[in-house]
Amino acid sequence: MIKIDKQNIINSICEKIEHFYKDNGFTLIQKGATRFERNDLIVTWSPFSEYIDSIVFMPNFIVKNVNVLKIIKLIFPEVIGIELTIVRVQSLELTEEMAFEDYESKFIYKDINGSVYSYRIEKDTPLEQIVEDHINFMTKVGLPFFEKVDSLEGINDFLNGRILKGDMDYFCSEERVKELQPFFSQREVLSGVTCAYLIKNPKIEELLNRYQIFFEGNNYVLEPMEKVVEYFNQKIN
Amino acid sequence: MNKYIQILYLSMALGQVALPHAVAKSGDKDHPEPPAKKARNTAAPTAVLEQQALAALNSQLQGISLSGSSVMYKSSASFLAEGSISAPVKNTRDSANTLFKKLERDTNLSGYLAGLNAANQANALDAIETILKRFPDNAIHDLALDKDLIQLVAARKTASSVFRNTHGSDWEIALANYLGLFQKYKGKPNMKVFLNSLPESTSASLVKKLTDLPTSVITKLEDDIASVGVIFKANPGTIKAWETAIKHSKVRTSVSALTKIDNILSNGRIPVAKLKAAIDGNLGDILNAGDATNLGKILDRLNLQHVNEAHFDEILQRLSNYPTLKQDLITNPQWFETFDDILKEPGKYWDILSEGNLPSGSALSQWGQGFWWKNLRELADQFEGSAALTSFISTNGIAFNKVVQQVTLEVNGIKIRIDYLGVDGAGKFHLGDAKFSTKPKNWISDWLNSATDNQTVVFPLFQNGGVNNIVVKATDPAKIADLVKIGLGNNSTISFSNTTLKIFGSEANQQAVKSVVTIKN
Numbered sequence: 222m223i224k225i226d227k228q229n230i231i232n233s234i235c236e237k238i239e240h241f242y243k244d245n246g247f248t249l250i251q252k253g254a255t256r257f258e259r260n261d262l263i264v265t266w267s268p269f270s271e272y273i274d275s276i277v278f279m280p281n282f283i284v285k286n287v288n289v290l291k292i293i294k295l296i297f298p299e300v301i302g303i304e305l306t307i308v309r310v311q312s313l314e315l316t317e318e319m320a321f322e323d324y325e326s327k328f329i330y331k332d333i334n335g336s337v338y339s340y341r342i343e344k345d346t347p348l349e350q351i352v353e354d355h356i357n358f359m360t361k362v363g364l365p366f367f368e369k370v371d372s373l374e375g376i377n378d379f380l381n382g383r384i385l386k387g388d389m390d391y392f393c394s395e396e397r398v399k400e401l402q403p404f405f406s407q408r409e410v411l412s413g414v415t416c417a418y419l420i421k422n423p424k425i426e427e428l429l430n431r432y433q434i435f436f437e438g439n440n441y442v443l444e445p446m447e448k449v450v451e452y453f454n455q456k457i458n
Numbered sequence: 459m460n461k462y463i464q465i466l467y468l469s470m471a472l473g474q475v476a477l478p479h480a481v482a483k484s485g486d487k488d489h490p491e492p493p494a495k496k497a498r499n500t501a502a503p504t505a506v507l508e509q510q511a512l513a514a515l516n517s518q519l520q521g522i523s524l525s526g527s528s529v530m531y532k533s534s535a536s537f538l539a540e541g542s543i544s545a546p547v548k549n550t551r552d553s554a555n556t557l558f559k560k561l562e563r564d565t566n567l568s569g570y571l572a573g574l575n576a577a578n579q580a581n582a583l584d585a586i587e588t589i590l591k592r593f594p595d596n597a598i599h600d601l602a603l604d605k606d607l608i609q610l611v612a613a614r615k616t617a618s619s620v621f622r623n624t625h626g627s628d629w630e631i632a633l634a635n636y637l638g639l640f641q642k643y644k645g646k647p648n649m650k651v652f653l654n655s656l657p658e659s660t661s662a663s664l665v666k667k668l669t670d671l672p673t674s675v676i677t678k679l680e681d682d683i684a685s686v687g688v689i690f691k692a693n694p695g696t697i698k699a700w701e702t703a704i705k706h707s708k709v710r711t712s713v714s715a716l717t718k719i720d721n722i723l724s725n726g727r728i729p730v731a732k733l734k735a736a737i738d739g740n741l742g743d744i745l746n747a748g749d750a751t752n753l754g755k756i757l758d759r760l761n762l763q764h765v766n767e768a769h770f771d772e773i774l775q776r777l778s779n780y781p782t783l784k785q786d787l788i789t790n791p792q793w794f795e796t797f798d799d800i801l802k803e804p805g806k807y808w809d810i811l812s813e814g815n816l817p818s819g820s821a822l823s824q825w826g827q828g829f830w831w832k833n834l835r836e837l838a839d840q841f842e843g844s845a846a847l848t849s850f851i852s853t854n855g856i857a858f859n860k861v862v863q864q865v866t867l868e869v870n871g872i873k874i875r876i877d878y879l880g881v882d883g884a885g886k887f888h889l890g891d892a893k894f895s896t897k898p899k900n901w902i903s904d905w906l907n908s909a910t911d912n913q914t915v916v917f918p919l920f921q922n923g924g925v926n927n928i929v930v931k932a933t934d935p936a937k938i939a940d941l942v943k944i945g946l947g948n949n950s951t952i953s954f955s956n957t958t959l960k961i962f963g964s965e966a967n968q969q970a971v972k973s974v975v976t977i978k979n
Contacts, residue, residue: 239563241675245667253808253935253936253939254935254936254939254940256748256937265936265939265940267936267937267939267940268936269843269863269940270839270842270843270864270877271862271864272835272839273835273837274832274835274836275839277843277863279858281859281940293808301942301945301946301947301950302941302942302943302945302946302947303945304941307944308859308943309859310858312474314857314858314859321882330843330844330848332844332845332970333848333849334845334846334851335842335846335848335851335854336848337842337843337850340840341840341843352563374941402855402883404857406732406857406860406882406883407883407885436883439883439884441883441884441885442883442884443887
């Protein structure tokens, strides 16, 4: 058995990949979870799972829009993690969300239930291929995703744009609901609604109505959404 | 006036010089002169033989078509018109001059030439000319004066119907390759016998492979050629196999082993350089230790479909990392198949041991046990990170960004680690644990047997509603940051009523989920 040195692996990866992130304006931060940050945008490189002789990475993409964060934290001061505007992982789900078709990587496991895009690293695993693959993902999907959500308007478009797309029949169709379901939950709704208010989205009423329909009976989503609506209504009045 | 010009004048004065009787009467151009006839002629007085050879050459120059660019030698008269001699003609004439000088130095060759029939003589001269053209000056002397070589080359030219058909339009290049081959093995009597025995239809591939062999192995080839020459002729590919096994005499002189190594090389699953390095090293030591039967069995094993480059690397890595294992296989080469069985199917390790083919105290047995554990661990880890994970996500309708793997929980004060903790769109927490087995299992009835000690206490509490509190425990900042994604942190509590718990059991020794056991919905 060759016990793996987790920190050494993380350091080696960061060393190899840092130039790419640096070229794209990100800074490496190794305090706490290892991550690359550019303003409100974060890519985490922490182990997804750890074993005796291997560790598995699945990089996360986190958006922490300061304007959204301030309001959400104000409304929900005690709720852990609610302040994160958007969280995504390196996955085929994100490629689908970014409309990047036929993305391929030898690090993707697929079966009838879905897929897992991860990097399993043992002590002697050559890191070059992993770094190359991650840079490929970042270039094709990760960075375009960040460009898209790097502003309130962008977040509004990324989240609310999909909810507002098409007429009501289309939105309520079984197929459309199935398409949207994997990508929308409490975080996306709260961030989406907050953004819509902040940019004064003229379709805010229709947006709220559609979220109500989409999450009908789901108090986990609708109750905090109502609190956000109340907050802005009070502010306006 | 040089001798060459003298000959030309002589030729012009006499017309075509009459060849000696023995030469003139033989006209079967498809077959070289029988040796007995040559011997009679080479015994003739030197001066006469030289004269005969020169005369024969003159005849060649005047009337017999030479190959390739020398075909312009049709009339001796043309040589007198110095001003009109074209460059190729001049070159050929220069070559002929050199030839004459050599003929003057070697009366035996002159005698040999004189002893050939007209067709063979013409071809011999042509061959000499080819030699002169193809090789640098320092090589000409040795080659041109080797009458056996001239004989061989002449024979090939004479038997043009076979030789040309074998080598196509590039037969002159093939001829030059033959000459290079002879030069390479000059001074190696066994190789000379072998080369002389090659049929006219010898493939260019064989010639090339023998020519390409590095000089450093020539001495060994000289030693081995009597035993392996036969397989080289039948299958030139075995020359590469011989070179691959160069370090071990038992392997490289076994026709059967060479055929098997050639098969391994031909199937392309193992790169040539890697196989050679392996045979030069630990694998070769094991191969050389076995008798012919075991040698054959090991090589047969390496030729099986599952032995690709990655698997071969595994074999080499084990042999390198575990010297006692290597020694075990050197002492007992018949165990190599068992060794490979364990590498290929670690799950069968205990079955292999129970069958009694492997003494339990042996190094191979001990290594096998360690490997079995490592492999089992790897398979279980991979199952947890792939098939079981997709099943957890799909079964519970959770997105990847709402899942944290390997979370420690304190349930009623008892610590357990679960493989997955995720939250769905309605805020419900789903707990999941992956269980891998090499043996077929009925997970529905046996799930508890696969649980850890603490899980054995805690999981039934989920089943019968006995859970009072669930607290998340995390100290690693990276894990805490991960938990934040799903709204949790260290010491966060999860309401029991808002949870599910499922076990994802594997198919026997496979990366696939056989059963999802719902402990709590």
